[in-house]
Each structure stands twice: as structure tokens, then as C-alpha cells.
Amino acid sequence: MSQVSVRNLWMEYPGQVVLEQINLEIASGEFVVLIGPSGCGKTTFLRMLLSMEQPTRGEILLDGEKLPGEPGPDRGVVFQRYSVFPHLTVIQNVILGLEFAGSPLLGKLFGAARKHAIAEAERVIDSVGLAAARDKYPGQLSGGMQQRLAIAQTLIRKPKLLLLDEPFGALDPGTKLQMYELITRLWREEKITVFMVTHDLKEGFTLATRVLTFDKVRVDPDAPGRYGATITFNLPLERKRAV
């Protein structure tokens, strides 16, 4: 279960309203894509889902409970850049989540526990197609492979929500298609709820079970910061779910 409710959410900076009156019910297992022009607040919304920013009004509920005030293992994230640790190899990047969970003091597993973690991590690395790059550093990987690694690293903690902030924005078209296949397969297998920010309409409609468009409905030409953006369309794409 990982159902998200957003109740009358506002995000206001001094002299500027970014988001206003966001109300939303997302069922468990949906693939939600957030699209809209730049600066319309879709990334801000994702950052609030991640608790990187706190809403100034309203609340976000995950399975009926208020989100904690800071990021945690219940919500995984993949950013466009800097999503993996450059000083760790692929396998080390992936077992890191297990090491944090299993070793509060050192953040590092040894012996049998380490072997167990490595076996689990290898399964995930295999499922994202990085088995051949197991011992490489991120700097030696292509952009697409780095994003595969970021996804693998996130999945190992089995988060309720997977938050993707323009994860494929820097990739070439061929690589993007491969990533669409990968993320769709993983989303089905893990039965995870996904929120993805993109500015690529086609990408959004390819992947989503629900598309949310963010835009300003009211604009004051004398004071552009006066009104914020909100969800202008909430389009369920039912055919995707049947596939």
C-alpha cells in the first residue's frame, strides 16, 4: 500500500506564491507524471513529496499518515544528476542502503551480513542490466548507466514512493527508450507508486497511468508572484493499467 493524499496544499515564498490549492488523491501503484512549463512548481511539488521543502499550508498524507519532516527510506529518489555516489563502485553504491540499515555505527557490513547484502544487491544490479559494470565507478559509466544505477540503489530499500526528477532529461533518445522499458518493468514488478517530473510530453504520456499538468490559472500582469500554479488537468490514462 502506498496511497497519497494531498489536501489544500500551498507553497509560498515571501512575495511569491509558487503553488496554490493543490488537492489530489493518488491510488497505490499509479505511475503519475507531472508536466508543465518551467517554473510552474512541479519540481517544488516533488521536493515537498520528498520533504526537502515543507508546505506553507495544507498537508500531504502517505497511507493516511502525515509525511515526516525530512527525507527517509520510505521515499526513494532519482535526480537528473548527482544521484549516485562518485566514490563508490556500482556494487558499493547499491549495498549502501542495506549497510545504512544494518550497521548504525559504522555504516558498513562485514562477514556473512555483507555477503548476504552483496547477493541481494547483485540481483537488483542484474535486473537493471548493470551486471557487467559491477565494479566500475560512476565516472566510468555512461549517463544512462548512471541513472540505471541510481534506480537500482533506490529500489534496494523498497520505498513506498519512487520520485523521479527529470531522470531521463540528459539522455539521448535511444537510451531514453531503453530507460522507459526498464522503469515500466520495474514499476510493474515492484508494484511501487511513482511520481515523475518531466517536460517531455511524449515521455509523460508514454509512461503514465495519470498525467498531472501544472500551470497558473490566474495571472496578475502587475505582480507575477501574486498567484501560484495549481493542477490544471488530472488525466487518468486507464488503458495503461490494463496492459
Add this chain to the structure above:
Amino acid sequence: MRALSRRIINRRPDRAGKIFWGAVPFVIAVIVYAVFSAIRLADNPNDKLLPGLASFGAAIHRMAFARDMRTGEILLWADTASSLRRLGLGLSVATLLGLIFGVATGVIPYVRAGLSPFIAVLSMIPPMAVLPILFIVFGLEELSKVVLIVVGITPFLIRDLALRVGDLPSELLIKAQTLGASTWQIILRVVLPQIAPRLADGVRLSLGPAWLFLISAEAIAATDGLGYRIFLMRRYLAMDVILPYVAWITFLAYMMDWALRKLNQRYFPWLRSEGS
């Protein structure tokens, strides 16, 4: 002809060329010295200011290979050991303090709020100005010399490291939190390994000041050490000892710099793939 038609910024020396061009200034310096030394010695064979190469040989033999009549020690090695012990101790303590406070300042907002203005002011105190205080408080023995090095370079190391920690992409710290890391785990597994190479660079940049403070302290109050010897020899105008000592100090400092650079390359292999 094609090579000449290229812009000068696109023309690069090859391996042998690099060695050749790198050696040129050294060779010129030696030649200039030899010429002026010869001119002065022709004028006055007992000139002490620019002694000839032969008297260097004699001085080096006396300082580095023969036992001192009074102490029974070989002076160069005894001096080197004393100076390196002070320098090593000072650098170690400064590095440790820099690491602890630099990381804490960089990672924990409350520590940053509390400490960074204080450290900013502290780092503006000229260390040589507090040397008298150190002599008064810690005495004229080893401790005050080590403390001078620590006082001199720790604020720089703290500020440098805090800045490096601040330069880490915030995405990485967020990502670590979404993997369930605590503050301590983030410091241990994410921050420290990534700033360790910067720490080594920070220490490399501190080597110059550290030597400066060491030699100053030794010049003022010491009974051995490289800085002590140079300033002692000054009284006798013994350039034949002073110049080899300076060359030796330079060599030691250069080797420390080189060793730290190699350390970075050896222990942080991920840095090499970073740029691509």
C-alpha cells in the same frame, strides 16, 4: 612548416621537451651562481658570500657525514629529525582539528552558525603575532613550536574543508537520507570519503606556511633544528652551510608535497574517472 603555422597556444612540448624546458631555469640558476661566485672569488679567494662548489662539498661533508665534536651527533640528521618531528606533530594535530571542525561546520547548520564567524576572525590573526604569547604560555621548549604550526594552519584547513563540504551536491546528501542514513552515517560514508582527497590537497597547500612557522619558531628559540642551524650559521656568514640547508629544506618540502599528491592518486582512484 605546418607546425610553425599553428597558434602558439596549440604547440606543446613532448615528453623529452617537457624535461628539457623544465630543467632550463635550474641550469640557468646554477650557471648564474657559478659565474658570480667565480668573479667574487677571483677578487678575494676568502669571499664568504658566494662560496665555490668545492667549499660546499666540504661543508656538506662536515654537516651531513661527520660527527660534531661537541655533541657527537651528525648535525644535519639531528636537525632534520628535530624539525620533522615538530612539523609532523604540528601538521597531524592541525589536520585532525581541521577535519573534525571542518566537517562539523560544513555538515551541521548549528555548528556552522556557532563557529564560522569565530573561525573567520581567528583565521585573520597573524600567527607570528601570537608567537610571544605561545612562548610565554607554553615555554620555549618543543610545545610552543608545534602549537605555532597548529595555530597557523588550522583555521585555513577548517575553512577550506567546510567549503569543500558545502560544495558537495545537495542531491547526494538527500539521496543518502532516502537510503535511511543517519547524520553520523552520512558523515562517515558520504562526506568523509569524498572530502578526504580535498583534505590531502589542503594539507599540501599548508606545507609552505607550516615550514615558515617552523623555521621562524626555531630561529627565535631552539637548540637544534634546521631553522636554528641556518640562523646560527648566519652569525659566521657561513653561506657554504646555509645554502645546502636551504636546498635540503626545499627538497624535504617538495618530497612531502609529492608524497601527498601520490597518496591522492593512489587511494582515490574514483577521482580520475570523475572528470570524464
